[in-house]
Structures are given as C-alpha cells and as structure tokens.
Amino acid sequence: MRQSLVVLSLVTFVCHAGAPLYVSPQVSPTAASPRRVILDADPGIDDAIAILLAVRSPELEVEAVTVVAGNVTVDQGFENALRVLSLARRTDIPVARGSERPLRKTLVTATYWHGPNGLGGVELPRSAAALDRRHAVDLIIQLAHEHPHDLSIVATGPLTNLALAFRKAPSIRRELSEIIVMGGSTIGGNATAAAEFNFFVDPDAAQIVFSSGVPLTMVGLNATRQTLLTRQHVRDLAASGSCLGRFVAKLGEFQLRDDMTIGTPLHDPLALALAIDKTLATTTLPMHIEIDTRSGLTNGASIFNSALTRERIVREGDHLTDGGEEPELPNADVPTVIGSDRFLALLMARLSAAGDGC
Numbered sequence: 001m002r003q004s005l006v007v008l009s010l011v012t013f014v015c016h017a018g019a020p021l022y023v024s025p026q027v028s029p030t031a032a033s034p035r036r037v038i039l040d041a042d043p044g045i046d047d048a049i050a051i052l053l054a055v056r057s058p059e060l061e062v063e064a065v066t067v068v069a070g071n072v073t074v075d076q077g078f079e080n081a082l083r084v085l086s087l088a089r090r091t092d093i094p095v096a097r098g099s100e101r102p103l104r105k106t107l108v109t110a111t112y113w114h115g116p117n118g119l120g121g122v123e124l125p126r127s128a129a130a131l132d133r134r135h136a137v138d139l140i141i142q143l144a145h146e147h148p149h150d151l152s153i154v155a156t157g158p159l160t161n162l163a164l165a166f167r168k169a170p171s172i173r174r175e176l177s178e179i180i181v182m183g184g185s186t187i188g189g190n191a192t193a194a195a196e197f198n199f200f201v202d203p204d205a206a207q208i209v210f211s212s213g214v215p216l217t218m219v220g221l222n223a224t225r226q227t228l229l230t231r232q233h234v235r236d237l238a239a240s241g242s243c244l245g246r247f248v249a250k251l252g253e254f255q256l257r258d259d260m261t262i263g264t265p266l267h268d269p270l271a272l273a274l275a276i277d278k279t280l281a282t283t284t285l286p287m288h289i290e291i292d293t294r295s296g297l298t299n300g301a302s303i304f305n306s307a308l309t310r311e312r313i314v315r316e317g318d319h320l321t322d323g324g325e326e327p328e329l330p331n332a333d334v335p336t337v338i339g340s341d342r343f344l345a346l347l348m349a350r351l352s353a354a355g356d357g358c
C-alpha cells in the first residue's frame with residue numbers, strides 16, 4: 001500500500017485553462033489494426049470500468065463481453081454488462097450469459113464491495129439491445145474458431161467460462177493468442193489471507209486455465225495494488241464532460257464511502273490496459289503458477305515459482321534428500337512493477353474525454 005501511494009504522486013496532471021485535465025500517454029507499440037478481444041467478466045464495479053476503458057480505446061476491437069458469476073450472480077452481471085454497454089452506446093457488442101456457479105465450489109459473491117446490484121447501487125437505464133441467447137462458453141468457442149491466432153481474452157472474473165470452453169473444445173487452446181487474467185497474487189490474498197478473490201471463487205477453473213498451454217499474463221494483486229483511484233480522480237471524473245466519467249465517479253464514490261479508504265485498486269482496468277499496451281508494466285517476470293484446489297487455509301492461492309527451478313527429491317537410505325535442481329517451465333508472464341502514472345493518465349484521459357454523446 002505504501003508503494004502505491006508513492007507511485008500515485010507521479011500521476012501526470014496537466015491543468016491549463018482550456019486544456020484537458022488528463023492527457024493520454026502515447027501507447028506503445030501502435031498496432032496497425034485494433035487488437036481483437038473478448039472481455040470475460042463478472043461486472044462488478046471494476047469490471048464495468050474496464051469495459052468502458054475498452055470501448056473508449058481505439059487499440060481494441062471488442063468482439064464480445066461474456067459474463068460469469070463472481071462479484072454478483074450471473075444474471076445480475078449479465079444485466080450490468082448490457083446496461084454499461086448501452087450507456088456507452090455500444091449495443092452492437094454481443095453480451096453472452098455464462099456460468100452460474102463455479103466448477104465445484106458454492107458461489108461466493110462480493111456485494112459488500114460492489115453493492116447489492118454490483119454497480120454501487122447506481123441504477124442505469126435498461127439496455128434496448130436485443131437479447132443474445134448464445135451461452136458465453138459457446139460464444140468464446142465460436143469466436144476462437146472464427147479468428148484463429150487473432151483473438152485475445154481479458155478475463156476479469158472467475159475463470160469458469162474459460163475452463164468450460166477448454167473442456168468442450170480443447171482445440172481453442174491452440175487458437176487463442178493470449179489470455180490476460182486479472183487474478184492471483186504474489187503478495188497474499190484479498191478474499192482470504194492466501195487467495196485473491198477470482199481464484200478463490202473458482203480455483204479449479206483457474207488451475208485448468210493455467211495448465212492449458214495458452215500464453216497467459218497474470219495480473220495479480222501485487223500489480224493492481226500499485227494503482228489506486230483516489231478521491232481526486234473521482235472529483236475530476238465527476239466534473240468531466242463525459243457521462244461515462246460521471247458514472248465512473250459514482251462507482252468510485254461508492255467504493256470510497258469509508259473515510260478510511262485512501263484509494264480503490266483498479267484491478268480489472270489494469271488488466272484491460274495491459275491489452276492496450278504491455279509496456280504499462282515496466283517489469284514482467286516469467287513464472288510457473290499453480291492454484292491450490294484443495295480445501296483448507298490456502299484454497300485458491302496462486303503458488304508461484306519465479307526461480308523456475310525445483311529440487312529433485314531422491315531417496316537416500318531411510319530418508320529423502322535433494323538430488324539437484326531441475327527446471328520448472330514458466331506458464332505465465334507476471335507483471336511486477338506497473339508504470340502507474342502512465343496507466344492512470346491513460347484511464348483518466350479516456351474516461352473523462354468530452355463528447356461521448358451519452
């Protein structure tokens with residue numbers, strides 16, 4: 001937390017009369033064509049902000065939003081995704097309802113943190129979009145087949161939908177370009193002392209995804225806690241000429257309702273931003289990650305090996321001993337240091353730009 005606050009002081013504020021308050025940093029590299037993505041989410045306040053950042057970012061082509069149970073029930077999350085996209089005037093983006101519950105565990109939601117409706121009690125108008133009756137798992141499979149090696153997934157909820165898609169159509173593991181996962185941690189958890197929320201809700205799904213062979217980026221609490229939306233950001237969004245910005249300000253006000261809270265971590269928006277520009281993470285390390293699926297104190301914990309070696313244990317008479325090291329292959333890139341100033345400048349510029357027409 002201390003590190004987060006130091007980094008925050010570096011946020012680029014530009015305040016000239018008549019000039020925008022926040023200036024979007026140049027993103028790197030500039031792709032010739034937008035990156036094709038699915039957002040698999042459990043909206044949820046920070047999911048909603050991630051969705052809005054995605055649709056305000058020309059670097060991304062959002063093919064679909066697929067919804068999973070997590071922060072709220074899947075029905076509530078589905079409704080929230082529809083309404084948020086409708087607010088952004090992007091009812092052209094398909095929204096598919098997905099898994100109602102984790103693979104094995106009873107669903108745990110997070111309505112204290114996200115409000116009873118998942119959006120901090122903010123009531124958006126209903127979407128006029130036609131209902132898309134495809135299941136999220138089937139839509140993920142369909143889009144992966146349609147765009148082999150040209151489709152990434154930003155997963156900001158429990159990984160149930162993806163695990164089920166891999167079970168149903170294993171070949172898509174070779175077709176997906178990358179999955180950027182908001183989940184896990186190398187610094188302890190937030191749902192429990194050991195486990196981050198998304199992995200805690202469905203550790204079995206997380207383990208399936210992390211053993212899938214798909215290129216993965218794990219955006220864990222160690223990264224997201226370096227990014228805080230502060231009261232000053234909320235005031236600036238509330239005063240912006242963007243109705244999306246004013247909506248995000250209301251979400252921020254809800255999460256900052258406790259006077260003791262200095263800032264709210266931007267978990268899901270950071271994962272989304274790394275799909276726009278990987279260099280927003282200034283240090284990323286390859287690691288081998290496994291998720292503890294056993295019941296007990298460490299259920300849902302992400303067990304990480306950054307050394308990428310392990311000791312070979314061999315028998316020596318009546319006991320075991322170390323028989324030298326053997327390599328452990330990495331299965332994920334793990335951002336460890338975030339350029340929080342650039343990330344927050346990007347987020348604020350895109351959410352506070354006037355003229356969004358809503």
Ligand SMILES: [Ca+2]
Pocket residue numbers: 041042043044046047071156157268
């Ligand atoms: Ca989420």
